[in-house]
Amino acid sequence: MGQKWLISGSPGCGKTTWILNTIKENQGAYGYLRLTEKSNNGQEKLPESLIDYTFLKDQAPHLQDLSDCPDTSISKYKDLLILIELSQSQSPEELEAVGKNPYVNSQLEALNLQLDRHLHFGRDSELPNNDTLVFKELASWSLNLAKSVWDPQSLNTFWFELVNGAYGDVYRAKGLMNLPDGKSIFFNWIMSQKGSQFLPLKTVSPPHGRPKRPSGLVIQGKGLDCKNIQSTINLCLLNDALLEMHQMTLRDRQSEALRTN
Amino acid sequence: MKHAVISCLHANLAAVKAVLKDIDQKGISDITCLGDLVGYGPQPNEVVDLIRERAIASCQGCWDEDIIEGLNACECSYPSQLAEKRGHLAHEWTAEQLTDINKDFLASLPTSIRRDRILFVHGSPNSQHEYLLPDMNAFAALERVDKAGADTLFCGHTHQPYVRELKNGSIRVRLQNTSNNNAEEKEINLPMRKIVNAGSVGEPRHGSTNATYVIHDDVTGEVEIKEVAYDIELTCQAIIDAGLPRIFAWRLSHGFEFAEQAEDASHVCER
Amino acid sequence: MIERWALVSGLKGDLETYEMIQSDLKKTRGVKTLFILGDMIGPERNCDALLNRLQNPRRGDLQPQCIYGWWEEQLLAEQGLRGEQKADALRLNQGEEAVTALLNAVNSTHLKWLASLQFGFIELDCGLIHGSSADIGDNLTSETSPLILIDRLTRLDVNRLFTAHSTEQFHLELTGGGLNSHVKDLNGESQYQQKVSKQSIIGIGAGEYYTIYDVGSDKTHFLSVGGQYNTKGKGFA
Numbered sequence: 163m164g165q166k167w168l169i170s171g172s173p174g175c176g177k178t179t180w181i182l183n184t185i186k187e188n189q190g191a192y193g194y195l196r197l198t199e200k201s202n203n204g205q206e207k208l209p210e211s212l213i214d215y216t217f218l219k220d221q222a223p224h225l226q227d228l229s230d231c232p233d234t235s236i237s238k239y240k241d242l243l244i245l246i247e248l249s250q251s252q253s254p255e256e257l258e259a260v261g262k263n264p265y266v267n268s269q270l271e272a273l274n275l276q277l278d279r280h281l282h283f284g285r286d287s288e289l290p291n292n293d294t295l296v297f298k299e300l301a302s303w304s305l306n307l308a309k310s311v312w313d314p315q316s317l318n319t320f321w322f323e324l325v326n327g328a329y330g331d332v333y334r335a336k337g338l339m340n341l342p343d344g345k346s347i348f349f350n351w352i353m354s355q356k357g358s359q360f361l362p363l364k365t366v367s368p369p370h371g372r373p374k375r376p377s378g379l380v381i382q383g384k385g386l387d388c389k390n391i392q393s394t395i396n397l398c399l400l401n402d403a404l405l406e407m408h409q410m411t412l413r414d415r416q417s418e419a420l421r422t423n
Numbered sequence: 424m425k426h427a428v429i430s431c432l433h434a435n436l437a438a439v440k441a442v443l444k445d446i447d448q449k450g451i452s453d454i455t456c457l458g459d460l461v462g463y464g465p466q467p468n469e470v471v472d473l474i475r476e477r478a479i480a481s482c483q484g485c486w487d488e489d490i491i492e493g494l495n496a497c498e499c500s501y502p503s504q505l506a507e508k509r510g511h512l513a514h515e516w517t518a519e520q521l522t523d524i525n526k527d528f529l530a531s532l533p534t535s536i537r538r539d540r541i542l543f544v545h546g547s548p549n550s551q552h553e554y555l556l557p558d559m560n561a562f563a564a565l566e567r568v569d570k571a572g573a574d575t576l577f578c579g580h581t582h583q584p585y586v587r588e589l590k591n592g593s594i595r596v597r598l599q600n601t602s603n604n605n606a607e608e609k610e611i612n613l614p615m616r617k618i619v620n621a622g623s624v625g626e627p628r629h630g631s632t633n634a635t636y637v638i639h640d641d642v643t644g645e646v647e648i649k650e651v652a653y654d655i656e657l658t659c660q661a662i663i664d665a666g667l668p669r670i671f672a673w674r675l676s677h678g679f680e681f682a683e684q685a686e687d688a689s690h691v692c693e694r
Numbered sequence: 695m696i697e698r699w700a701l702v703s704g705l706k707g708d709l710e711t712y713e714m715i716q717s718d719l720k721k722t723r724g725v726k727t728l729f730i731l732g733d734m735i736g737p738e739r740n741c742d743a744l745l746n747r748l749q750n751p752r753r754g755d756l757q758p759q760c761i762y763g764w765w766e767e768q769l770l771a772e773q774g775l776r777g778e779q780k781a782d783a784l785r786l787n788q789g790e791e792a793v794t795a796l797l798n799a800v801n802s803t804h805l806k807w808l809a810s811l812q813f814g815f816i817e818l819d820c821g822l823i824h825g826s827s828a829d830i831g832d833n834l835t836s837e838t839s840p841l842i843l844i845d846r847l848t849r850l851d852v853n854r855l856f857t858a859h860s861t862e863q864f865h866l867e868l869t870g871g872g873l874n875s876h877v878k879d880l881n882g883e884s885q886y887q888q889k890v891s892k893q894s895i896i897g898i899g900a901g902e903y904y905t906i907y908d909v910g911s912d913k914t915h916f917l918s919v920g921g922q923y924n925t926k927g928k929g930f931a
Contacts, residue, residue, distance in 0.1 A: 315503030328673045390669060397508040404504070561875040561888035562844040569841060585879040592873030594840040594890050600864040600897075601916050611840055613873060629880055648880055 164240045166275050168197075170248040171283025173300075173382050174334040174352040176290055178214050181245050185222045193228045193242040194218060197269050199250055209304040209378025213338040214247070216376045217348045220363040246275070300333065303388050305395070307377040311340045311405050316398035323394070325351045325358060330386040337379035342400060342408035344369050346377065369409040369416070425449075428543070428621045429636045430457035430579025431484065432474075434464030434517065435625030435675075436661075438634040439473060441653035442624050451638065455536065457579040457621055458484025458545035460529065461521065463513045463671060464625050465661035471525040483532035484545040485552050485580070490518050491530040509668065516667060535571075541641070542573035546580040555618060557585040565589045568616040575617040577639075582680060584622025584635045586646045590615040619646050632678045696724030697909040699817075700756065703763065703824065703858030704900025706736025707799060709744040711902050714919040716755050725906065728756040729815065731858040731898060732763015732824035735808075737788075737795035745804045762811040763824035764831045764859055769796055775809045783831065814850075818909070821852035825859040832857070834895060836864035843895045844868065854894045856907070861900035863916040868893050 169177050185192050196211045211229065219225055228244065248266065270277070283289050317339060325332055337349040344367040350359040367373035381391070400408070427446045432439050446454060456479050461467035474481060501507035521529075534551060536543040547553040548571035555564060555578050564587065568576040592613030599606045622635030629635060633650040640646075659672035674680065700719050705712050719725050734748060735741040748758050762770070764783075772781035772793060781793050800808075813830070814823035825832035826846040834843065834857045843866065847855055871890040877883065894912075898905040902919040 313504035316505035319503055319505050323670065323673070326677070328670055387669070394505070394670065397505045398503075400504070557877045557879065560844070560848045561873045562841055562890070563848045564875075565873060566839075566841040566845040569839075583879065585877055587878075588874075588876040590874050590876070593871040594844070594868060595870040596840055597867040597869050598836050598864060599866075599914070600836055600862070601903075608869070610871070613841065631880075635880070646878075648878070650880065 164242065165278045166244045166246065167279040167281060168246045168248060168277050169281050169283075170250055171289075173249055174354070175283040177247050177249065177283065178218065180289060181247060182218055182221055184245070185218070185225060191224065191226070191242050192222070193226045193239055193244040195228045195244060195246045195273075197246060197248045197266055199248070199263060200265060209306050209376075210249070210336070210380045212306070212376035213336060213348070213378050213380065216338055216346075217361075217363065220365050244275075246277075300382050301330075301384060301386050302380070302382045303386050303391065304380045305378060305392070307337075307339070307379060309372040309374075310377060311342050311372060311400045312398055313400055313404075314341055317341075320394055320398050321349060321351075321358065324381070324391070329388075329391045329394075330383055332381055332383040332386070334382040335380070338363075338375075338377050339379075340367070340373050340375075340377050342369075342405055343412055344373065346373065346375060369412040371409075372405070424453065424642065425451050425638055425640050426453035426455065427451050427636060427638050428455050428457065428577050428619070429479075429624050430545070430621040431459040431582055431623035431626055432456070432461075432464075432470050433459055433486070433623070433625035434461045434467040434470050435634075435658050436464075436466040436469045436473070437655070437657045438625045438651075438653045439470050441651050442634050442636050443473075443477070445649065445651045446636070446638075449638070454479045455543050455577070456481035457543055457577060458482045458532065458551070459486045459579065460484070461490060461517050462486030463517075463667075465658065465665040465667055467517050467521050468525055470625075471521070471528060475525075475528055480536055481532050482536055482543055482545050483529065483534055483551065486514075486517075487529040487532060488551055489514060490521060491526060509670075512668065513671075516665075537573075540572075540574040541577065542568075542571050542575070543577045544571075545578065547578060548573075548576070551580070554581050555620065556581055557583070557587055557620070561589055562592075562594075564618060565592065565613060565616055568618060569614060573616070575619060575639075575644075577619045577621060577637075579621050579623065581620055582623035582626055582628035583620065584629060584637060584648045585618075585620045586637075586648070587618045587620075588615070589613075589617070617644075617646075622648065626675065626680055627678060628680045630678060632676065697726055698722070698724040699907045699909065700725050700728045701731060701822070701856055701858075701896075701898040701905045701907060702728065702758075703731040703898055703904075704733040704736075704861055705730070705744060706733055706765065706901070707739045707741030707744050708901065709747060711919055712744055712747065714902070715904055718917070718919065719756050720754070722906065724908075725756065728758045729822055729856075730758045730760040731822060731856065732761055732830075733765045733858070733900065734760065734763070735765050735769060735796070735800050737765075737792050737799055739799065741799050742801045742804065745800065745807070749804075749807055759815065760811055761814055761822070761824060762808060762830075765796065766808050766811065767830050768793075769800060770805070770809055772797060773802070773805055775805065816850070816852065819853040820856060821847075821850040821854070822856045823850070824857070826850075826855065826857060831859055833860045835860045835862050835897065836866055838895075840866075840868060844890070844893070847893050847895070852893075853891070854896060854912075856896045856898055856905075858898050858900060860897055861903075862897040863899040863903055863905060864895075864897040865914045866895045 171177050215227055281289055324335055333353045335351045339347050339349060346363040348361040429442060460471050460474055501510055545551045547555050547567050593610055595610045597606045597608050619637055621637045624634045624636060627633060627635055632655055633652050636649050638647045655676050659676055662672040663669060702715055748760060751757055768781040768784040770776050771779045785793055814821060824830050826834060827849045828846060868890050872887045874887050876885045896914055904917055906915040906917060
């Protein structure tokens with residue numbers, strides 16, 4: 163194969179879902195890579211990349227993450243179909259101008275990637291048209307929630323408040339949240355679509371301490387009350403003692419089940 | 424004679440004033456309050472002052488009790504960690520604001536008020552913390568009223584007003600014990616009883632943001648559920664000015680409770 | 695396969711009775727489980743020997759599964775293992791002497807085990823509890839209002855409630871009936887009839903009076919130590 167496709171579009175248009183469906187429906191080996199519009203000064207991955215990649219890898223374990231590859235070595239993956247995701251939050255008239263974005267170009271050049279195809283949501287008819295929102299000057303807020311575990315009922319309340327506008331006009335919210343029973347749930351909400359998507363990951367962490375898998379939350383919207391989002395989240399996360407209490411019950415139940423089986 | 428029953432004022436002065444005005448305009452002078460004068464809302468002293476000034480007979484609610492006795496509500500009565508932490512925050516703020524005189528007043532309130540065969544309580548005759556929801560097991564609901572020796576029970580606490588009549592009931596049983604050789608069968612006819620939930624003045628949760636209360640005619644037995652619009656913006660601004668969490672204002676203005684109510688309706692605090 | 699439970703309570707330190715019950719159970723077919731619904735201790739005699747035996751069953755004993763009862767609650771409270779509470783109910787009903795007698799009847803080495811016991815068991819759709827989930831001292835008898843019995847079943851969400859505190863042996867089945875509920879709220883009016891569910895309350899007796907429950911046939915047999923079945927029991931032989 164050895165193809166390299168760029169999938170671009172605005173937040174919430176369905177890029178990750180389309181990539182997942184493409185991987186699931188077709189045989190063959192796939193690689194995944196994410197580009198950013200603007201320079202991300204730190205070396206650390208953004209929560210959004212972590213969420214998407216963790217979700218994709220859970221659903222399609224054979225997927226290869228290429229984002230940590232040394233700059234020049236990607237070209238050696240000759241058998242992979244490499245899907246490159248690019249999220250764009252510029253104004254709509256600039257949306258198609260991927261080629262004009264010098265930062266995107268510099269990333270492609272640095273990786274020595276020549277694109278075989280460029281699929282763009284809202285332009286290419288083979289992509290689903292999800293009636294994406296048109297927004298300008300979108301504020302974006304993200305939080306790395308690595309090792310954080312939610313009280314499940316509190317998470318319900320927080321999510322309900324968040325998507326119903328208690329902390330500003332949210333257009334898009336996406337998260338990968340850890341629960342005390344070792345499950346991790348992919349939360350996905352877009353203003354233009356009805357209801358939230360809650361997809362549990364297939365992989366479950368053992369009930370011993372804090373989970374190691376990535377976790378995070380990304381919110382895009384207007385007039386976001388970031389201070390109060392953060393302070394509400396702080397009230398929802400379990401401390402070590404409470405987490406241990408939840409997990410102890412779960413461990414007891416598991417060993418009970420083992421004994422009776 | 425008609426009398427009005429109000430409940431769950433939650434330190435929301437604008438709502439209390441609007442409801443009292445509505446009752447006054449109907450020429451009703453007999454008012455009973457089922458407690459929770461304070462908690463979450465921004466004007467605890469103003470609301471207690473008003474109830475004292477108007478000499479409105481009042482039961483003690485779970486919030487009134489907790490403010491006096493320290494946090495007595497067991498943690499499991501909160502549906503989530505978030506609700507619990509918000510509740511504690513509101514509790515600390517309210518306890519700090521309340522004057523000693525008003526605290527003494529709340530401490531002096533009885534847990535129930537009885538007028539002949541009518542009983543007024545905050546939650547249930549068992550506990551200030553128990554929710555009597557309209558879809559609670561009918562037999563268990565009847566047991567609450569009957570055991571308390573009442574025909575009609577007025578309660579609040581759930582913030583959803585309703586009138587529930589329990590009638591034409593019977594239970595058939597078969598008894599086997601060591602003294603009878605053949606199982607004994609009998610049928611017990613149940614008495615007719617009524618539960619009236621007065622809803623909430625200061626923290627409505629019935630789907631709209633209006634305050635609710637009830638009017639009871641003790642001659643005809645008829646109960647009317649009343650809805651009163653009030654200036655929510657005024658209360659929301661007072662919440663923000665008082666430094667209480669902004670989310671309280673948002674929840675109030677959307678008709679949600681400040682903290683969600685416990686999901687287990689039959690939950691009774693064991694402490 | 696026959697599965698029977700033996701239900702015992704109110705031994706109050708009486709090892710002899712316990713040994714006789716164990717001996718009876720050996721002769722009874724199908725008894726797989728022995729539940730002891732509290733009141734293993736009491737103020738009348740020293741309870742240490744019974745408590746030792748319950749914690750360390752002899753070979754051939756049916757392994758007892760114990761929960762705590764009203765007397766254990768009083769002792770644990772008085773010994774400071776129930777927070778601020780003391781044995782107030784006992785003190786009020788029987789005076790200071792009874793409290794002292796209770797303290798003297800149980801060696802403190804047993805406190806840890808007593809404090810580790812559960813309030814009740816839920817087995818299949820049965821609740822096993824000393825009084826009821828409303829109160830450890832809930833005195834449920836065959837004369838208790840069926841409304842209260844339904845409330846206690848509802849609280850535990852079980853179809854059968856085995857209770858011991860009243861010391862009475864009885865099996866009260868709710869066989870029928872209903873109650874009309876008419877609700878008016880701001881959305882309108884609704885009406886429905888709540889039917890009586892087929893549920894039971896079983897008083898298991900105390901001391902030498904105990905009960906065998908046949909899980910498959912849902913039959914109870916009231917027995918006494920070394921004696922005949924206390925009811926028209928059909929026997930197990």
